[in-house]
Amino acid sequence: MSNTRVHRAAPYWPPAGLLGRVDERDRQVLLGLGHGVVYPAGQVTIREADTSDFALLLVGGTVKVTAHAQDGREALLAVRMAGDLVGELAGIDGQPRVGTVTACGKVLARYILRSELLECTKQHPAIGLALSASVVAKLRTATGRIIDFAGCDVLGRLARILHHLAVIYGRPGRREARLPLSQPEMATLVGAAESSVHKALRALRESGAVATGYRRITILDLDLLARIAADAGPGGPPETNLSKHV
Numbered sequence: 001m002s003n004t005r006v007h008r009a010a011p012y013w014p015p016a017g018l019l020g021r022v023d024e025r026d027r028q029v030l031l032g033l034g035h036g037v038v039y040p041a042g043q044v045t046i047r048e049a050d051t052s053d054f055a056l057l058l059v060g061g062t063v064k065v066t067a068h069a070q071d072g073r074e075a076l077l078a079v080r081m082a083g084d085l086v087g088e089l090a091g092i093d094g095q096p097r098v099g100t101v102t103a104c105g106k107v108l109a110r111y112i113l114r115s116e117l118l119e120c121t122k123q124h125p126a127i128g129l130a131l132s133a134s135v136v137a138k139l140r141t142a143t144g145r146i147i148d149f150a151g152c153d154v155l156g157r158l159a160r161i162l163h164h165l166a167v168i169y170g171r172p173g174r175r176e177a178r179l180p181l182s183q184p185e186m187a188t189l190v191g192a193a194e195s196s197v198h199k200a201l202r203a204l205r206e207s208g209a210v211a212t213g214y215r216r217i218t219i220l221d222l223d224l225l226a227r228i229a230a231d232a233g234p235g236g237p238p239e240t241n242l243s244k245h246v
Contacts, residue, residue, distance in 0.1 A: 016137060016168045017083030018057065021130035029124055030057060034112035039103040046087045046101035053114035055091035058084050061107030062180050066188075067099040076188035078138070079104075079181065081169050088135065091117045104180050104215075154192045155200040159229035161189060162210065166219040177219040186217070204228070 013020040019027050034057070039045050045056060048067055056063075063086060065078040077099050080086050086101050091114045121128035141164065145157075152160065162179065170177030183201065187194040201217075204210045209225045211218045219225060 011082070012171055013083040014081065014169050016134075017081070018085040018130055018134045019083040021133060022127055026124055026127050026130070029120065030127065031059070031110065033057070033116055033120060034110045037109050037111045039107040039109070041103055041105045043103045043107075044100060045103060045107070045109070046097055046099075048097050048100040050097045052097070053090045053094050055085055055087040055112045055114070055117055056101070057110040057112060058082050058086065059108040059110060061109075062104040063101050063107055064104055064185065065099045065101050074188065075191075076185050078141075079165060079179070079189070085131070085134065088117075088131065090114070092131075092135075154190060154196045155203060156229065157190045157192070158186065158197060158200045159204065159209075159225055161186075162204075162217065162219060163222065163225045163229045166222055166225070170219070170222070177222070179217045179219070180215055181217055182215045183212075 013027070015021065019030060022030065034054075036059075037056075039061075045063065046052070058080060060082050062079060062081045064076055065080065065086065066074050066076050069075055080101075085091075087097070089095070090097055091112070094114060121131060144164075145161070165179050166177035169179070181189070183198060184194055186201070187197040190197055192200075201210070201212060204225070205212060207224060207228065209219070209221050209228060211220055
């Protein structure tokens with residue numbers, strides 16, 4: 001029998017997520033909170049307008065955050081991955097949920113009650129500061145999306161959102177970043193008709209910036225995507241805005 005030990009690579013926690021914002025000691029404190037839960041694909045973990053006040057610390061997998069507009073349509077507000085804390089607003093202020101959180105594939109998480117989360121931030125000030133910084137970062141992203149929606153065409157909004165997600169969740173040193181999103185989900189995230197997003201994705205594929213598959217968008221050239229995101233603006237079809245890059 002071999003005595004060779006198999007060493008697993010340490011988990012990667014994106015710097016923008018709560019686990020990536022704290023040192024190893026505080027990270028272990030966070031990972032020791034609450035109890036572990038596993039959600040299958042499609043499981044609703046938090047429901048909009050519900051009065052529950054727990055938060056979920058994502059340890060593995062991806063979730064999407066959605067909410068219903070006044071006309072009844074579902075809007076995709078955000079995508080969260082391992083290292084993120086979701087449901088933290090209700091976990092802080094105890095108010096009703098502002099969105100629904102659904103598992104996109106198998107999700108592993110820590111189920112943390114509001115009382116335990118608040119006590120943790122009192123006992124560990126660095127965790128409290130990291131939590132505040134994480135919430136502020138999400139607010140800045142949401143504000144940036146409002147600005148993009150007012151000043152960019154569909155291609156620009158799509159390129160900027162894809163670039164943002166790839167930078168936040170992609171591993172350093174890797175040329176590719178994979179995002180588990182369907183085209184209908186991207187349409188709601190971008191705030192455009194699915195046909196318009198399909199056209200913009202086709203243009204991005206033809207440029208070599210991305211590749212697409214079933215519930216998957218792979219960023220092939222992050223620098224090219226960044227240039228497209230910066231240059232694309234209101235007016236003109238995606239093909240016109242991309243002509244300088246291809």
